[in-house]
Amino acid sequence: MLRTKKDKDSTMMQGYMTCPRRALLTYILCLRPEEPSIHLVFGQALHKAMEVFYWPSPPCFDEERVNQAIAAFLAHFQTEYSLDCEEYAPKTASNGIRLIRRYAETYKELDPSEYQTEAIEIGGNVFLDSEGKHSLWFTIDMILWQMSNSQYMIFDHKTTKGSFTQSWMDGWKNKFQLYTYNHVLHCLHSPELVKGIIINGLCVNDPPKRTKAGQPYANARDICFMRQWIYHPPERMEAWRQTAIYWCERFDADIDQLDTPSARSDTWLKAFPHNFEACTHYFGCPYLGLCQQWTNPLHHVDEVPFGFTKYEWEPDKKAREAQTQFDALSTKQEEGNQEDGQQARTPDSID
Numbered sequence: 001m002l003r004t005k006k007d008k009d010s011t012m013m014q015g016y017m018t019c020p021r022r023a024l025l026t027y028i029l030c031l032r033p034e035e036p037s038i039h040l041v042f043g044q045a046l047h048k049a050m051e052v053f054y055w056p057s058p059p060c061f062d063e064e065r066v067n068q069a070i071a072a073f074l075a076h077f078q079t080e081y082s083l084d085c086e087e088y089a090p091k092t093a094s095n096g097i098r099l100i101r102r103y104a105e106t107y108k109e110l111d112p113s114e115y116q117t118e119a120i121e122i123g124g125n126v127f128l129d130s131e132g133k134h135s136l137w138f139t140i141d142m143i144l145w146q147m148s149n150s151q152y153m154i155f156d157h158k159t160t161k162g163s164f165t166q167s168w169m170d171g172w173k174n175k176f177q178l179y180t181y182n183h184v185l186h187c188l189h190s191p192e193l194v195k196g197i198i199i200n201g202l203c204v205n206d207p208p209k210r211t212k213a214g215q216p217y218a219n220a221r222d223i224c225f226m227r228q229w230i231y232h233p234p235e236r237m238e239a240w241r242q243t244a245i246y247w248c249e250r251f252d253a254d255i256d257q258l259d260t261p262s263a264r265s266d267t268w269l270k271a272f273p274h275n276f277e278a279c280t281h282y283f284g285c286p287y288l289g290l291c292q293q294w295t296n297p298l299h300h301v302d303e304v305p306f307g308f309t310k311y312e313w314e315p316d317k318k319a320r321e322a323q324t325q326f327d328a329l330s331t332k333q334e335e336g337n338q339e340d341g342q343q344a345r346t347p348d349s350i351d
């Protein structure tokens with residue numbers, strides 16, 4: 001199976017920018033490791049729990065919601081891992097439950113008094129240029145309305161373990177995905193109503209070891225939280241938009257090359273070049289063995305190597321499912337502007 005459509009989302013573009021060859025194997029040949037990723041599953045399960053706290057609006061952290069959030073977390077976690085699996089500690093079911101309870105305790109006063117939830121899981125397709133040549137599918141976790149300053153913000157949950165290191169926090173500042181979300185928010189609302197992005201940091205650890213007296217050891221780590229505000233002014237957003245278009249054009253040119261007779265017959269494939277400097281990024285590239293053996297992956301499109309599986313990568317599917325809510329939000333915004341006597345502001349850069 002060779003998927004040669006040119007539709008894109010932020011995750012795929014991030015993958016392409018990291019290593020075009022890896023993007024080819026993941027999104028064009030649609031191969032992925034058979035083993036689930038605990039980091040992905042644990043993070044997604046916590047997303048499910050957060051949805052319960054923040055929807056319906058206003059946010060609520062009473063005991064009933066806490067129990068519902070734990071149930072949502074466990075239901076997702078169990079799709080891939082047993083509840084007693086300790087192999088990937090601290091990313092375990094028991095620590096997930098502790099984190100959810102601790103989160104409710106930490107934010108039960110602040111969040112209901114400060115935020116209203118505008119939308120969760122909204123999706124669509126946002127244009128990058130006025131000609132409509134380039135666009136990105138997106139699905140945003142959550143948009144909140146901050147009451148104290150009357151502004152909208154993207155609320156994005158990010159999970160880590162150990163501690164919130166400086167490099168972890170810095171990593172979000174120029175994240176392609178977060179620029180895309182910010183672009184969407186700007187298409188929905190006028191600039192003075194946009195606060196930007198809040199990273200809702202969730203850090204999981206095993207319960208701290210304690211002394212005989214029952215006190216945690218000094219420097220013992222436990223579950224903790226942080227929130228980081230990221231704001232991109234218009235000139236930085238424009239620089240991102242131009243950069244995004246540059247990478248989209250490169251991707252499209254690589255896709256076009258796949259369709260040439262030489263691409264299929266050559267010993268090595270010129271399109272989707274390797275970035276050998278990325279092979280050890282983030283736990284190491286799972287495609288290392290394949291990448292070394294397959295000098296031209298187009299000779300292997302129908303193969304499913306040991307340890308891999310074929311999957312359907314359809315960036316528009318989830319976004320389309322979430323688009324209904326997005327359309328409702330756009331209409332509401334348009335009606336609000338008309339009531340205010342303003343010229344109707346349609347999100348004309350969004351499909």
Ligand code: SF4
Nearest residue numbers: 019022279285288291
């Ligand atoms: S092993 Fe390295 S060059 Fe090959 S796909 Fe992975 S990151 Fe790219």
